[in-house]
Amino acid sequence: MELRHFRYFLALADALHFTRAAAALGIATPTLTRQIQDMEAELGVRLFARSQRSVTLTPAGLVLREEARRAVAQFEAAQLRAQREARGETGALALGYVASAAYAGILQAQVAAFRTRYPAVTLSAWEAPMDTLPVSLREGRLDVAYVRSPMALPPGIEALRLPDEPFVLALPAASGLAGLARITPRHLSGETFILPEQISGTLDLAAQGNFVPTLGPQPGGLVAVLAQVSLGQGVAVVPGSVEGHVSMPGLVYRKLSGARLSSHLSLLWRRHETAPAIRRYVALVQAGG
Known part of the structure; x- marks a missing residue:
């Protein structure tokens, strides 16, 4: 007995009229009559008087009517779930991000757009040290990740560059530099640099100022870097989006003059990813969603 027999049976059970039930099914009345007779013969019972x-x-x-309704409903629900999974409308997605990504606004906008378009996908997000994100992605603990570029990537990982933003200088409020109208790379040659996870801004600044930077601690997350600056331990080159979101006693931000510096986030994913929900997320970001 096949699922179609249940559909035939239910159509007749609802209509209680062979001709009307056959018309609703789009089959000939003799065909419906024969299918019902086959069901009764296979079950060894009369279903209709x-x-x-x-x-x-x-x-x-x-009795069969109630069981058949449940069977057809369960099959249709399973069919729908499978179709939605194949379209990337359901499933799960694990997202990792470096702390500074949370200040740029891009992360929130892209996650919100994905949630709106695919509300049935379970999306989980974790902040993590940046150097761990590509490895977690390669090993399957994460599905996509946001990092500050440039950074070395393991084989099999793709990267999409997201829009640039300027770097700014984080200074101790008591620093003499805070009172300057213009701060150029050359002004920083004697400073100690507290290093964020992405150090390219610091190295580029030193190269443009033609000096070798004095490197201080690299305490980890961006808030820890700024805390060190607020305590007078040094200065830091940080993404400009941080300025509007993180304030501390003893900490000020200043723009850099004469410096050609910019920072950008990149979205990472596995090159040969097959999971529909993950491919949907990447496609949405690629389309500028």
């Missing part, structure tokens, strides 16, 4: 004027369900037919 027939007379010249009426068709009614037998007690066995009444």
Whole structure:
């Protein structure tokens, strides 16, 4: 017995009229009659009591009607779930991000757009040290990741460059530099640099100022870097988006003059990814969603 037999049976159980049930199914009346007879022969019971004027369900037919409804509903639900999974409308997505990504606004906008378009996908997000994100992605603990570029990537990882933003200088409020109208790379040659996870801004600044930077600690997350600056331990080159989001006593931000510096985030994913939900997320970001 096949699922179509249940559909035929339910159509007749609802209509209690062979001609109307056959029309609803789009089949000929003799075909429906034969299918019902085959069901009854296979089950060894009468499902319908027939007379010249009426068709009614037998007690066995009444029981089968309820079970058949559940069976058809479960099959249709399973079919729908499979189709939605294949379209990337369901499933799960694990997202990792470096701390500074949370200040740029891009991360929130892209996650919100994905949640709006695919509300049935379970999306989880974790902040993590930047150097761990590509490895977690390669090993399957994460599905996509946001990092500050440039950085070395393991084989099999793709990267999409996201829009640039300027770097700014984080200074101790008591620093003499804070009172200057213009701060150029050359002004920083004697400073100690507290290093964020992405150090390219510091190295580029030193190269443009033609000096070798004095490197201080690299305490990890961006808030820890700024805390060190606020305590007078040095200065830091940080993404400009941080200025509007992180303030501390003893900490000021200043723009850099005469410096050609910019920072950008990159979205990472596995090159040969097959999971539909992950491919959907990447496609949305690639399309500028």
